Amino acid sequence: MRRVVALFLLFGAVSVAGAPTNHATFSDAFVRKYFPTIFASTEAPNAANCLDKVFKNYELKKHINVKCDETDGLDTCSGLTFVSHDDKAIVIAFRGTKGKLQLLVESEEIMYRNKTAWYGGGNVGSYFAHAFNLIWNDGMKTDLNLLIHKYPTYEIWVGGHSLGGSIAALAANFLISNGLATSSNLKMITFGEPRTGDKQFADIHDSLVPYSYRVIHKKDIVPHIPLNGMEGFHHHRSEIWYNNEMATADFKECDAQESPFCSDSHLDFMIADHHRYYGMYMSFYGRRNCTGDPAN
Numbered sequence: 001m002r003r004v005v006a007l008f009l010l011f012g013a014v015s016v017a018g019a020p021t022n023h024a025t026f027s028d029a030f031v032r033k034y035f036p037t038i039f040a041s042t043e044a045p046n047a048a049n050c051l052d053k054v055f056k057n058y059e060l061k062k063h064i065n066v067k068c069d070e071t072d073g074l075d076t077c078s079g080l081t082f083v084s085h086d087d088k089a090i091v092i093a094f095r096g097t098k099g100k101l102q103l104l105v106e107s108e109e110i111m112y113r114n115k116t117a118w119y120g121g122g123n124v125g126s127y128f129a130h131a132f133n134l135i136w137n138d139g140m141k142t143d144l145n146l147l148i149h150k151y152p153t154y155e156i157w158v159g160g161h162s163l164g165g166s167i168a169a170l171a172a173n174f175l176i177s178n179g180l181a182t183s184s185n186l187k188m189i190t191f192g193e194p195r196t197g198d199k200q201f202a203d204i205h206d207s208l209v210p211y212s213y214r215v216i217h218k219k220d221i222v223p224h225i226p227l228n229g230m231e232g233f234h235h236h237r238s239e240i241w242y243n244n245e246m247a248t249a250d251f252k253e254c255d256a257q258e259s260p261f262c263s264d265s266h267l268d269f270m271i272a273d274h275h276r277y278y279g280m281y282m283s284f285y286g287r288r289n290c291t292g293d294p295a296n
């Protein structure tokens with residue numbers, strides 16, 4: 001980790017000011033109520049056990065688990081689709097592989113060497129593109145098309161934690177550039193999303209997806225990987241930063257793609273802050289089908 005910190009002294013202060021044209025409004029109450037549990041459900045053997053905690057009148061479609069990375073043994077990534085009638089929302093959420101997260105934190109440059117052209121334009125990390133394509137083709141496409149056809153007035157919520165956040169960003173961009181969602185009916189929320197693609201991808205993402213928030217817990221290291229500018233990777237908008245334990249709606253919004261005023265104002269980062277968002281340890285809690293103490 002020492003190398004990451006040292007490099008940050010060189011690159012951390014460099015930022016690109018983006019003109020804020022994001023007219024959506026971030027709601028702590030909305031995100032806090034739903035998204036930690038949605039992301040825990042992507043980890044759960046029984047996703048419904050998790051979703052039952054916050055959704056009442058909902059239908060769960062397929063929870064897709066695919067082996068999205070040959071190097072990670074039996075580890076899978078996953079995608080989940082459901083519709084909440086109370087919220088008039090169709091929801092898709094993603095989870096990446098555990099092994100890849102480890103690799104990302106240990107040697108960020110290896111994981112980011114390969115890029116793939118994305119649908120709307122620009123280039124993105126090949127791992128994320130591959131993961132999305134596998135999940136999409138394994139049944140999310142069918143589920144989502146069906147739901148959109150059946151409930152054309154519903155909003156579409158797209159999200160993910162960690163590597164799943166990057167897959168969610170690709171999904172949001174894909175759905176809008178392919179006409180399955182519009183810039184005004186899609187809401188994208190990610191927690192601890194690493195840099196996903198290059199500057200061109202970020203610019204296109206920002207014009208396609210005005211409701212796009214990357215939530216960051218305090219010193220979470222993952223959003224700082226790979227380092228700004230390394231291999232051309234660049235964040236999209238907008239950063240929502242909680243420089244605290246997320247117990248209250250005490251956050252700061254930074255609308256530049258790369259702002260020095262939110263999480264980049266720290267020079268030291270940690271993995272511990274990556275696991276817990278809004279007081280929930282999403283992976284452990286989810287793997288227990290959302291039973292026991294959400295914080296551990």
Ligand SMILES: *[C@@H]1O[C@H](CO)[C@@H](O)[C@H](O)[C@H]1NC(C)=O
Pocket residue numbers: 110111112113114
């Ligand atoms: C990048 O692509 C090359 C050539 O396709 C492949 O051999 C290599 O394993 C890939 N690296 C990663 C980290 O995915």
Ligand SMILES: *[C@@H]1O[C@H](CO)[C@@H](O)[C@H](O)[C@H]1NC(C)=O
Pocket residue numbers: 045046287288289291
């Ligand atoms: C979670 O639910 C699945 C499916 O119902 C079950 O097989 C598994 O044992 C449960 N795991 C835990 C830790 O509760």
